[in-house]
Amino acid sequence: MIPKDHPRYESLMLRARIVDAYKKGILADSGMIAHGRGEAFDYLIGEKTTEPARKAERAGAAALLLAENPVISVNGNTTALAAEWVVKLAEALGAKVEINLFYRTASRVEKVGEALKAAGAKVVLGVENEEKGIIEGLEGPRARASLEGVCSADVVLVPLEDGDRAEALVANGKTVVTVDLNPLSRTATTSTVTIVDNVVRALPNLIQEVMELKNCSENELKGILEDFSNDKNLEESLEIVSRAYTGDV
Numbered sequence: 299m300i301p302k303d304h305p306r307y308e309s310l311m312l313r314a315r316i317v318d319a320y321k322k323g324i325l326a327d328s329g330m331i332a333h334g335r336g337e338a339f340d341y342l343i344g345e346k347t348t349e350p351a352r353k354a355e356r357a358g359a360a361a362l363l364l365a366e367n368p369v370i371s372v373n374g375n376t377t378a379l380a381a382e383w384v385v386k387l388a389e390a391l392g393a394k395v396e397i398n399l400f401y402r403t404a405s406r407v408e409k410v411g412e413a414l415k416a417a418g419a420k421v422v423l424g425v426e427n428e429e430k431g432i433i434e435g436l437e438g439p440r441a442r443a444s445l446e447g448v449c450s451a452d453v454v455l456v457p458l459e460d461g462d463r464a465e466a467l468v469a470n471g472k473t474v475v476t477v478d479l480n481p482l483s484r485t486a487t488t489s490t491v492t493i494v495d496n497v498v499r500a501l502p503n504l505i506q507e508v509m510e511l512k513n514c515s516e517n518e519l520k521g522i523l524e525d526f527s528n529d530k531n532l533e534e535s536l537e538i539v540s541r542a543y544t545g546d547v
């Protein structure tokens with residue numbers, strides 16, 4: 299039991315959820331390492347949603363609202379930390395939910411699917427018995443994607459994505475919205491909109507932005523997206539990281 303008054307309570311609770319998901323077979327061991335890297339960057343941005351992150355969340359919401367076929371691609375970490383938020387965001391957008399695992403095994407796909415269903419998801423794509431599609435430019439199991447989902451999507455939300463896949467999705471002409479606490483990762487630098495925030499804050503914030511923007515006209519949404527520069531936003535996040543030692547984040 300983690301005492302509630304522990305100064306690192308929130309962070310330790312998330313860590314406990316990750317370990318628990320690993321023990322249940324939802325997460326690969328490398329998922330715990332990826333979480334540790336995320337934790338380090340979260341520490342440096344003050345473990346809160348920064349101003350640039352909020353701007354990216356607004357732009358990401360605009361991109362997802364403009365989509366004809368929006369898809370939310372989820373992995374073990376996102377499921378372990380934020381399954382309920384994935385389901386709520388998918389409902390708010392009318393988006394599909396697809397499982398995409400870096401270290402894909404049939405058992406892990408089944409367990410991630412069960413966790414998403416337990417969180418309220420009605421349909422989950424990317425499962426074992428589905429006809430497979432391919433993301434061009436990738437090889438092996440990592441190229442796998444759902445024909446109805448990522449393959450035919452115009453906008454994809456891919457929290458905690460691998461750099462190769464993010465690059466390939468952009469090369470395939472998709473608008474890629476990602477959530478990645480590391481502003482220097484390949485995923486962060488190649489995506490269309492990168493939200494440098496913890497997935498446990500980014501997804502509820504995205505839902506809030508979607509609710510606020512959902513009555514905007516197409517032109518207003520396009521305007522929000524055009525005013526957004528991913529490179530500039532990443533620079534702003536890096537500035538916050540570099541000011542961390544002064545406590546002035």
Ligand code: ATP
Nearest residue numbers: 332333335336460461478479480483484485496497
């Ligand atoms: P890339 O392949 O994009 O260059 P990478 O190889 O450094 O990235 P991956 O293992 O592919 O990293 O993905 C993990 C990424 O997810 C890391 O950048 C990490 O900071 C980020 N991350 C981990 N946990 C979270 C979280 N809870 N919220 C947001 N981002 C997270």
Ligand code: MG
Nearest residue numbers: 459460461485
């Ligand atoms: Mg990455």
